[in-house]
Amino acid sequence: MESKQNTGDLTQRMTIGDFLLRRLEEAGIRHLFGVPGDYNLALLQQLHDSGSLEWVGTTGELTSSYAADGYARLNGLGALLVTNGVGALSALNGVAGAYAEHVPIICICGSIPLRSIDRGLGMHHTMADGNFDHFLRAYAPVTAAQARITPRNAAVEIDRLILTAWREKLPVYMELPSDIAYLEIEVPAHALVLAEPPSDPERLQSCIAALAQRLSAATAPAILVDTDADRFGVVPELMELASKLQAPVAAINAAKGVIDESFAHYAGIYGGKASEPQAREAIESSDCLLAVGYRPIEVTTGDFTATLPAGTIHARGHAVDIGEENYQAVTLKEVLRGVIEAVPAVTNRAPQPAAAAAPAAPADSAAALTQAAYWQAIEGYLRPGDVLYVDNGTSFSLLGLKLPPNCTFIGSINWGSIGFSVGALLGALTAAPERRHILLVGDGSFQVTAQELSTILHHDHKPVILLINNGGYTIERGYLGKTEPYNDIANWSYADLPKVLHPGATAQSFVVKTCGDLQSALAAPNDRLIFVESIMDPCDAPAPILHSSNVGAELDYGPRGPQHRENLQLRPGTLK
Incomplete structure (x- = not known):
């Protein structure tokens, strides 16, 4: 050369x-x-x-x-x-x-x-x-x-x-x-340098001054983050700014886990009427809301019920909107660093701790496994630093769990492509094999890309795969077709797949039907791949998931749609 x-x-x-x-x-x-x-x-x-x-x-x-x-x-x-x-x-x-x-x-x-x-x-x-x-x-x-x-x-x-x-x-x-x-x-001959082009000096200083002035004058500032806070690497700056202002920070559901949920100023998930109460109050009553990368669609806004305050400041990777002004040629990290230096520290706005959920009664170990007991057990299973994956379906229940510090949430919230999580698991395992990876997936989503489990096993990765086998597309049953055959899928022996897809695999597989079975499976040491197949009733689903599907049907099909026919839609409380 x-x-x-x-x-x-x-x-x-x-x-x-x-x-x-x-x-x-x-x-x-x-x-x-x-x-x-x-x-x-x-x-x-x-x-x-x-x-x-x-x-x-x-x-x-x-x-x-x-x-x-x-x-x-x-x-x-x-x-x-x-x-x-x-x-x-x-x-x-x-x-x-x-x-x-x-x-x-x-x-x-x-x-x-x-x-x-x-x-x-x-x-x-x-x-x-x-x-x-x-x-x-x-x-x-x-x-x-x-x-x-x-x-x-x-x-x-x-x-x-x-x-x-x-x-x-x-x-x-x-x-x-x-x-x-x-x-x-x-x-x-020189190496490629990944660097942002420098901001326009005047635009940067003007943007910092305008944003700092608005935040300093506010009596109830707040911050709302979408995934761009993570993509552009500004989470540390946002948390530092929130601490200095004593301001609450909420995330939309696509940005689950972006803000450490043990952070003193974390207010929870905001999504309009689907919000956690503290998050809704913090965002909708703010007199100076800084929204970072906010992109509203129906699944992130509680079906379009989100109401951001007038005058919300919208910050993106390379531009910021403040009132009538649009600041171009600035980088988000530089703007936030400047604002942190410019705003005075606030000491008289103590954080309001989120209301603690009432502890759930321990599940009867002999009882048939239900969605409620399942997600209670999963929340107790999580630990700091986990990488967590969801796919479209009841695994979205993860959005309602409190995550330990330093967890990473990986999902396809905006695009919503079923089967995404299995391939994403392979990729993220490859990037960070030293972390614990937990895939939460339903049988319908898993069948789309199940073959990639063979590659995961071939490379001797050791994730925890927690699969719900409930006979089909539960989230779709909430839209339409509660018991219709188009939402049914062929049943597989899911727990046997590791040895089928990779003969000689040392994976641990479990088929669980009771709460006790699940607890035993979750107690297994994670020194090799763990595959847990949980058998549940096809009509059992968390109420928030079904409510979202029911409302989604109204948005999708309109007042003349077939969802209004009797017993054609799976609704909360169906399982007896």
Whole structure:
């Protein structure tokens, strides 16, 4: 790799594939998820030869995209490698989910040879119509940037895409034609630096002054956080600001666990009428609310019942709205650091502790397991530092539990793609194998991506998988079809899957039907993978989950919808 001086910048010659792998490594990416295909094998061989990244082959591109998402949530950036057309479109759903959840991942697609594009030659994994831009266009709505890499643009575009993903906290899409990975080009010799562009000095100081003035003059300031507080790395600043102002901090449900729930100023989850009482009072009565990255949809606003105060300040990663003013070219961390320094400390607003829930009566160990007893046991099972996963369904009950300190919550709240959690589990396990990982999933969601359990076992990961087997899509039964066959699924012997998917696996499996069975399973040492299959009644579901589904049906189907027919909707209190 010859280096030379070129117009003041040190450069060197490298193959395009090696440069891409080097840049990924410099960006902090240590693993690449994906599925091999003939168009991406050249890059895979370079990866194998260089040892720069570790390849994690998955059972399909969809779960590769989920894995890259889970990895990025703990690592800061994730990446996957797919092949043209069939692989790219299989991964599209997961990349769209990363876009909806503001997760920075880099989707690299080994695409058809540049020679074929230049000459208009038909190739497999295309539409056979002579148009080679279909998949770039397909990715445009769900990525922050897209590019086809060529020898002429590679040095610039590879850096641009990686930096865009990191700065915007959004996915990007890169097509790498299969015949250029081994071509040498001149590239920068210096390492890629992940850094925000500096703020405009005047805009930054004006924004800090305006925000500090509003917060200092308020008698009831409050802070509301969405997931961007975590994505842009400003949680420590927000907690420091809350402490200095003695101001309550609430989170929307998509940001569960972002604020340490043992923090003295944590007020709970805010979602309109679905809020915890203290959180609703703190947010809706605030005379100066700072909302960070707030993106309201029906599942995060109590079905559109959230009412933010007039004049709410909206802060995003690179812009802040204060009244009529919009401050651009500022970074959120710089703004918050400046505000912390500028506001005076408050000592006369003591935090109001959240009302302690009445302790639940111990469950009868011989009693059949119910959702209520299940979630009571799960809350007692959690410990500081856990990584917790939910999927669409009754596992959303985790949102109502109090988490110990330093837990990480991983879910697809905005996108709501069932099966996301199993792939995300693989990715986050890969990023942080030293932490305890607990997957909370229902049978319906699990069946979508269950095959990825084989990869988890292949890499000797040791998560705790807690699966509810209640015969189908319970959350959908609350919308429509309480007992209709379209919400039923085939029953599996879930607890047997570890040994089926990975013969010789030493996983511990349990099938539990009573409260005592569950307690025994949860007492097992986590020195290997634990799989707990909990059998429950199909009509048993937590009341908040069913209420949300019932209201969701009204929003989805309107006053003429079939949900009004007798006994067609699972409702709270159905189980006797």
